[in-house]
Amino acid sequence: MTDLTALDIASTVRAVRARALGPTELVRAFLARVESQDPGLGAFLRVDAEGALATARALESRDDLDALPLAGVVLAVKDCLCTRGLRTTCGSRMLERWVPPYDAHVVARLRASGAIVLGKTNMDEFAMGSSTENSAFFPTRNPRDPSRVPGGSSGGSAVAVAARMAQGALGTDTGGSVRQPAALTGVVGFKPTYGRVSRYGLVAFASSLDVVSPFGGSVGDVAAVYEAIAGHDPRDGTSASLPVEPVLLPEGPEVLRGLRVGVPREYFSEGLDDVVRARVESALDALQRAGAVLVPLSMPHTRYAVAAYYVLATAEASANLARYDGVRYGLRVEGRHLKDLYGATRDRGFGPEVKRRILLGTFALSAGYQQAFYGRAQRARAHLREDFRQTFAQVDVVATPTSPTVAFPLGQRVDDPVAMYQADVCTLPASLAGVPALSLPVGESPSGLPVGLQLLAPHFAEARLLRVARGVEALGLR
Amino acid sequence: MAALEVTPELVRATAALARLELTDAELPGMVAQLQRILDHVSVLEALDAEGPVEEPPAPSGALREDTPRPCLDRDEVLSQAPRSAEGFFLVPSVLEE
Numbered sequence: 001m002t003d004l005t006a007l008d009i010a011s012t013v014r015a016v017r018a019r020a021l022g023p024t025e026l027v028r029a030f031l032a033r034v035e036s037q038d039p040g041l042g043a044f045l046r047v048d049a050e051g052a053l054a055t056a057r058a059l060e061s062r063d064d065l066d067a068l069p070l071a072g073v074v075l076a077v078k079d080c081l082c083t084r085g086l087r088t089t090c091g092s093r094m095l096e097r098w099v100p101p102y103d104a105h106v107v108a109r110l111r112a113s114g115a116i117v118l119g120k121t122n123m124d125e126f127a128m129g130s131s132t133e134n135s136a137f138f139p140t141r142n143p144r145d146p147s148r149v150p151g152g153s154s155g156g157s158a159v160a161v162a163a164r165m166a167q168g169a170l171g172t173d174t175g176g177s178v179r180q181p182a183a184l185t186g187v188v189g190f191k192p193t194y195g196r197v198s199r200y201g202l203v204a205f206a207s208s209l210d211v212v213s214p215f216g217g218s219v220g221d222v223a224a225v226y227e228a229i230a231g232h233d234p235r236d237g238t239s240a241s242l243p244v245e246p247v248l249l250p251e252g253p254e255v256l257r258g259l260r261v262g263v264p265r266e267y268f269s270e271g272l273d274d275v276v277r278a279r280v281e282s283a284l285d286a287l288q289r290a291g292a293v294l295v296p297l298s299m300p301h302t303r304y305a306v307a308a309y310y311v312l313a314t315a316e317a318s319a320n321l322a323r324y325d326g327v328r329y330g331l332r333v334e335g336r337h338l339k340d341l342y343g344a345t346r347d348r349g350f351g352p353e354v355k356r357r358i359l360l361g362t363f364a365l366s367a368g369y370q371q372a373f374y375g376r377a378q379r380a381r382a383h384l385r386e387d388f389r390q391t392f393a394q395v396d397v398v399a400t401p402t403s404p405t406v407a408f409p410l411g412q413r414v415d416d417p418v419a420m421y422q423a424d425v426c427t428l429p430a431s432l433a434g435v436p437a438l439s440l441p442v443g444e445s446p447s448g449l450p451v452g453l454q455l456l457a458p459h460f461a462e463a464r465l466l467r468v469a470r471g472v473e474a475l476g477l478r
Numbered sequence: 479m480a481a482l483e484v485t486p487e488l489v490r491a492t493a494a495l496a497r498l499e500l501t502d503a504e505l506p507g508m509v510a511q512l513q514r515i516l517d518h519v520s521v522l523e524a525l526d527a528e529g530p531v532e533e534p535p536a537p538s539g540a541l542r543e544d545t546p547r548p549c550l551d552r553d554e555v556l557s558q559a560p561r562s563a564e565g566f567f568l569v570p571s572v573l574e575e
Contacts, residue, residue: 101554237540307519318496325497327567332560338572343499355498356508359489360515362496376522382532383525417511418518 004029005164008217009073009224012167013114016072017065023056023072023116030074030118034165042140043159045079047119048086055116068114070228075110076166078157079120080127081212082201083107090203091123091135091153094330094349104201105236106170106212106229113228118166121156125351126321127177127205129153130423133414134353141410142185144448148407151181151423154215158185161215168225169215174206175309176402176427178213179439183402183452186441186478188469189215190222193460194434195240197226198233204320206313207238209431219440219470223247226462245463255471257291262395266302267426273405279443279451280401286475287399295395301383305428306421308384311364311377312432318361324349356417381432388433392458397468401426402439402452426454436462438469442477450478482520484513 004026007015015021031049038044056072065071077083080090082100089095103111110117124134132140132155140155142148143163150159154171158181161169171178173191182189191213199210212229216222232241263284268277288294326332326345333348335341350358364373391398404425413420430437436459439452453472457465489509493500500508552565561568 098558101550101558234540234542239540304522304525307521310515311519311522322497326560327569329558330560334570336570338570339497341570342497346497347499347501350498352504352507355500355504356511356515358496358498359492359508360512363488363492363512366492366495373519373522376525377519378532379525379530380522382530385532386530416514418514421515421518 005033007167009070009167009221012073013069013071016059021072023059024053026072026074027052027056027116027118030165034118037143037163037165040141040146041143041159041163042138043121043156043163043165044076044119045089045091045122045137045156046087048117051086052116052118055111059114059116065114070110070224071114073115074118074167075115075225076118076121076157076160076169077107078123078154078169078171080123080172080203080205081107081170082203083117083120086120088120088203090127091125091137092349092351092354093136094324095203096136096331098330100201102201105198105233107201109229110170115228121154121160121169123156124153125354126203126317127153127172127174128317128353128357130176130180130420131408131410131413132156132181133410134351136351139410142407144186144450145407148409148449149184151184151403151407153177155181157215158182158187158189161187161217167217168221170225170229171213171215172202172205173211173213173431174209175313175431176424178215179427179437179452179454180403180423182215182439183441183450183454184407186444186450187215187217188219188222188438188440189213190226190438190466191430191436192226192230192462193240193436195238196244196436196460196462197229198236198239200233200235206316207320208316209313219466219473220249222438223249223466226466230462240460242460247463247466249470250467251474253290253471253474255467256287259292259397259468260295260395261287261292262295262297262391262398264297264299264302264391264398264400266299267400271404271422271425272401275406275445276401276404276451280453283442283453283472283477284399286477287472290471290475297391297394299387299391299429301380301387302429304380305384305432306425308377308380309424309428309432310360310421311373312381314357314361315364315374316361318358318365321354321358353417384429385433388429388435388458396457397465398456400454400456402454403427406445406449406451430456435459436465438465440469440473442472482516484509484516
């Protein structure tokens with residue numbers, strides 16, 4: 001008997017449309033898979049079996065399945081994206097019992113495309129972290145080695161896909177929170193251009209950086225989810241009103257012939273693990289053999305990305321998280337005066353990493369320090385954008401490692417924020433510049449831990465990026 | 479900024495701005511970690527003088543006509559408030575502060 005949880009998205013949609021596969025049967029297969037796998041992994045904060053089965057039954061009685069691009073596809077959604085009537089906690093005690101009164105734009109688009117939302121996935125609290133250990137509820141574990149982290153902050157969504165508990169998933173990528181966990185768990189993670197996907201109904205972390213981003217088991221799967229969620233939405237003022245180019249993926253690697261691939265030396269510096277370096281370099285060799293032209297180059301401001309990011313993202317977070325005041329929604333700890341209520345609520349509701357980042361961001365924006373920290377970080381960001389502009393004048397795409405290391409053991413970095421922040425060193429520049437970026441698996445360490453290759457393209461060149469990624473995938477490096 | 483020393487007083491003052499209460503037990507760890515982070519961030523000093531400046535994105539024409547339209551259901555929204563009554567959010571008295 002076929003294992004239904006191994007189906008890719010295109011085959012699923014074909015089978016559902018042909019009435020060869022019932023959505024209810026598919027949902028039941030995934031519920032069974034979650035029941036057997038998730039107790040040891042902790043990918044899901046909540047599984048909505050009832051809602052998923054109800055959606056599946058409703059699909060079965062529809063006669064317009066050909067109009068639904070994701071008919072019957074079973075997906076997981078990170079718990080910072082609002083789902084009407086289904087708790088949305090952001091991995092925080094602050095929102096532990098919050099039930100959103102509306103669906104996020106992307107969730108509404110998935111539903112309208114015929115997808116089935118299986119549940120909400122674990123995450124670092126308010127998306128602040130690189131290991132999913134900062135969840136207020138429990139950590140998520142890497143299916144390849146449960147003593148290791150899956151990366152973060154979208155670790156739950158990555159693991160849901162990696163352990164075949166969902167056919168795809170939504171995460172959010174602010175500084176690498178989809179690409180890095182994709183690399184560490186051996187799946188594909190794709191951050192579109194800033195502005196390409198509406199953030200309406202995404203609980204905000206750093207508004208100049210947050211991008212809703214899909215995970216999938218293949219480039220084709222992330223492309224299918226991307227096409228369902230991309231496009232203009234008037235409810236998000238930063239949403240770009242540009243047409244979304246259809247993604248036509250090639251079968252084989254021919255797209256790589258003559259492709260100019262930039263290889264910036266700053267991403268291959270001393271902090272890179274030997275095994276990551278070896279796998280990424282052999283992937284680059286394979287690209288070259290397939291006809292790509294490797295162009296060694298320099299992006300000299302890469303070294304400022306970590307510092308700039310941790311100033312800018314925390315500054316924005318300190319403003320965005322001011323809304324958690326115990327008055328309108330979420331946790332409330334009573335106090336005699338309003339000021340006491342605010343302080344007690346925020347003390348109880350936020351975990352240590354969130355407090356650390358609010359403090360850092362508040363400091364970076366405070367009188368006397370704003371120019372030295374926030375101002376300089378903005379300048380670094382402008383330099384990084386300029387690096388990308390000059391690079392894409394010479395090459396079609398850029399290729400780098402996604403993460404400087406393979407998955408690290410739980411507990412190894414929790415007490416050292418600077419070490420934890422280094423996990424994002426390869427993904428932060430694309431976030432700061434706003435360009436699209438994708439991670440796909442290109443091999444493993446001798447002990448079976450996945451290594452990801454990151455591909456970057458110019459603003460709004462998602463279709464090119466996905467075609468190239470499919471070409472690399474067709475080389476069969478994983 | 480490399481010379482900036484993070485003191486317990488600085489952290490307490492910043493916490494007050496952010497409406498965060500820190501316990502005495504939390505304070506020393508926070509001081510040490512913020513010091514480490516700010517030391518790391520001092521790499522930005524090298525960028526001081528020249529180069530491009532980050533500009534806010536161009537206005538996207540995102541403003542809509544100011545006409546009435548449906549909004550979220552009030553009862554559904556208030557059902558998520560920790561305390562509410564008669565269509566209002568309830569807070570402790572603020573006038574005696």
